[in-house]
Amino acid sequence: MMVFQEFFAGWEYFIKVKLPEKVKSKPKCRFPLLQLPRVVLLECIGNLDVLEIILFSLLSKRSKTIAKLICWNPIDIRLTSPKEQQICLKLSTDPGLEWIIHYRKKMKFIPIHSPWKYPYFQSNLLGPKALHILYLKDDGIEDITQMMEHICEVFRSPIVDMDIVEESIIEWIIKFQPIIRHVCIHKDVILSVESLDRILKNLEVTERFWLASIALDEYFQYKEPIPFRCIIINNSYWLTLTSILNANNSVIFLHDSKLTPTNINTILKEWQKGFKLRNLEYMEIDISTPLDRRRCKREIFKNLNLTVADENNGRPTRVKIYDENIYTLPRLPTVRNIIRSDGMILSIFGHYKVSEKLQTMKLSIFPYVVQNEILDNLKISELLLLSFVSKNMKKLIKSSQINTRFKNIKQIEYNNHGYPGVVHIPFTPMSDNILEFRERRDYETDDEFFQLNVSGNVMHFQLHYRYYFPQVYLSHPCDKDSAIVSFHYYFLDFFGDTVEYLYRENYKKFIPRLPQISLCLSFWSRQDYFRPENKLDRIRDIENFLASSPVLKRIDGMNLHSPERFSPESKFYQAESIILGLDANLVPDFLRHFQGRQTNIICDRWENLDLTEFMNRWKSGEGSRNLEYLNIRSRDIPRNEVLNSIGVKHIDESKTPPTHTLPKLLHSGFGPNTDPITSHSYVVRKTDNHLFQFGEGISILECGKRQKKSF
Secondary structure (H helix, E strand, C coil): CHHHHHHHCCHHHHHHHHCCCCCCCCCCCCCCHHHCCHHHHHHHHHCCCHHHHHHHHCCCHHHHHHHHHCCCCCEEEEEECCCCCEEEEEECCCCCEEEEEEEECCCCCCCCCCCCCCCEEEEEEECCEEEEEEEEECCCHHHHHHHHHHHHHHHCCCEEEEEECCHHHHHHHHHHCCEEEEEEECCCCCCCHHHHHHHHHHCEEEEEEEECCCCCCCCCCECCCCCCCEEEECCCCCECHHHHHHCCCCEEEEEEECCCHHHHHHHHHHHHHCCCCCCCCEEEEEECCCCCHHHHHHHHCCCCCEEEECCCCCCCCEEEEECCEEEECCCCCCEEEEECCCCCEEEECCCCCHHHHHHHCCHHHCCHHHHHHHHHCCCHHHHHHHCCCCHHHHHHHHHHHCCCCHHHCCEEEEECCCCCEEEECCCCCHHHCCEEEEECCCCCCHHHCEEEEECCEEEEEEECCCCCCEEEEECCCCHHHHHHHHHHHHHHHHHCCCCEEEEEEECCCCCCCCCCEEEEEECHHHHHHHCCCCHHHHHHHHHHHHHCCCCCCEEEEEEECCCCCCCCCCHHHHCCEEEEEECHHHHHHHHHHCCCCEEEEEECCCCCCCCHHHHHHHHHCCCCCCCCEEEEECCCCCHHHHHHHCCCEECCCCCCCCEECCECCCCCCCCCECCCEECCEEEECCCCCEEEEECCCCCEEEEEEEEHHHC
């Protein structure tokens, strides 16, 4: 280990020499790594992680040659562009780790005392996953493509996914690697017919080809086939019927298409004849042109030999879009099918926007029983939209739903942790979102939105292109806070006062002071707050922040790896649920002061982790009386040794112990409940006969509280 410590002391030096920020300063400490015997040298290099290998290979031609001598595991190489360019690297043998080279663009406003100097490293812990990020200054696409070429050569692996954000990348990828699994071309990258034609005829995409809108006039039409397995085309007005029929795609998504119902009828007829689209597995066409529902249906199904089934038996329930992306098909009371001569069956579904349904339905003319039946079959987001029609409509919805569906809503979450901000009922699918908050783009006009008055605040709305829940478009990010306040008071009146509202946000200075709000803070994106320098001051900053806030429902993603700790009286320990990373020697101290109900702890190592004091205090009733679920993850936990040290009891191995699980306090991971615990090992608290049951994991020490009589 001393070899690596001295070796890595020189990393900062050679990064500055070889990467965009060139600094002439000499290293403080250098280790003659390349002078080691060949066997020792290769052993050292073989134990580096992905970013370290890349940095080492950039030292010199010789270091690159040495790095290429080692037989590395295949690596996934992706160029993504959420906002800034990122090269994402992942090993198939370790899906929980990801290495990212993030190219930062020049900031408009840089703090005077900013600690950031390129390059710099940052590591983030995202639940069971870890991200290791190298930040570099974005000096142009040429640096990025050179880095991609270098990585492909060193690891002998191809690029699997490519986000194309400017036209020059098209020429580069065609020359460097013309066969690729995934390509996504961003909005307005295609500026000419020649560019479109060149990429479609010179690039072979084996899985998914995603094309956003192109910067061509509205009368442009493309009649050549797109020769890729899966195509996703946004603003696909230019793609013609001829192009679709002459292609051999398996999966087709067309958004904002100009195809007519008659065109769709032709597609269905040609498929049924068996000469066109023989490989088609799934097609979705989103037509933005307003259509009359009855006329549309009549034209689509004209002269088709349809069969109508009253159930879904025999029909596939899922379809593979690409790689691991599986789409679950809806289950409908009636299904329209057409059958090809070879026995292949094609099922047809249609979806209509909520606004069109509401405009054509006069709900008030129906008897109350029928009204209830209609309202019971609308989604929560549709009920919300319908409530804005009038005060009487809102009153009708409340009287119909308040003691049924609304009563069963336990929590509604304002999730501002990512973009877009989402309001939803925890553990429901995206299609059941209540609404989203999005930023309005500069080129969008008022004509593209409809307006609603929410608690005195007039907002601009659109409907989601696929699931039709409302999306609020805000002119400035700071408008979201006032929008949430307006919606919160509307929800209190609409859903009633029995719902708990969760406000999930990254750590910042704004916290809404609203009734029935439970605060959930996330530190995933604020790991710079826990760097070694000035860490004590930053912990004190958070302590002061928490002191002026209500007790938190949850704290997410905090990493504490230093001797500095929160004071025992801090509100940090009063949070109901905490997920954090800790050094093993800090775990007993945390458990001693933690007053909440559920906690997940991730340790980088198990050494020095002693739970004896904690369990003795719990068994005697002196501490952690509220704790009901504890999950500790680490490497190679000596489970039997730990359990013996805390004096566990065991039930007969021939008996099947009950399975124990608890409702989670906040939407996190998969499912509404904690991981089930089925174990023969337990300890009992003397004061009230509660017990902790221990899970069987090798890398997880998991225990949950329950009544002894139920055990």
